[in-house]
Amino acid sequence: MPLTVKDMMEAANAVVERIDGAKAQELVAQGALLLDIRDAPELERSGRAVEAHHIPRGMLEFRADPTTQYHDSELRFDRPIVLHCASGGRAALAGKLLKEMGYAEVYNLGGLTDWQQGGGAVIEPVDPGM
Template identity: 35%
Template sequence: MSVLLIVLVALLVFSIFRYYRQKMILNVLNQDQWIEGYRKAQLIDVREPQEYDAGHILGARNIPVTQLKQRLVEIRKDKPVYLYCQKSSRSGRAAQILHKQGYKELYQLKGGFKNWTGKIKAK
């Protein structure tokens, strides 16, 4: 019983730590704020290719979070990076990866693609 309690407390502490760390490195933007700046930024959809093909924000490039470390050369460090996924969890992980590699201007779409009401493109 005490081992289970220790594990649960450790998970809770880890989750809280991750949440606050992510808030420090990632600026969350609502759709209007996103639209204001995304034309001057690198717009990256971190979902898997089949999700991207089903519909994505106009102008976005697909670099799945699962491939991000291998494809860092495709993302410039001197320009803002706008990240989104379906809900927001994968783009948060992508931001942590990019931050560790020295990227500074990281932004996330609040609520992810599922809440997007702007222009989209599908294959």
């Protein structure tokens, strides 16, 4: 039987802990990386968390692998990672992937609104009409 998105989400949610905005703020204050995996147009439309580092979901494997020329030094195996996307689905799948790649402490915050609801500061999008 083919693997479905529902199957993938269940597997991801089973291994990546979902946390709220307050817990995410606490982890980031302790040195965790807040990683925004949304695409660039999403950041342009809705802004981003002040503390967030951005790697689009489509580049995550390349940025996370220290053996590639594309490795992002913000991603370290000994640093907790708090992922978010727009609503949490991509963050869950990305979290599972990172765990499979050897990142031990990975969390799913959900979406940018979860960060805001936890009191996190956001850089608002620029008005494209100006």
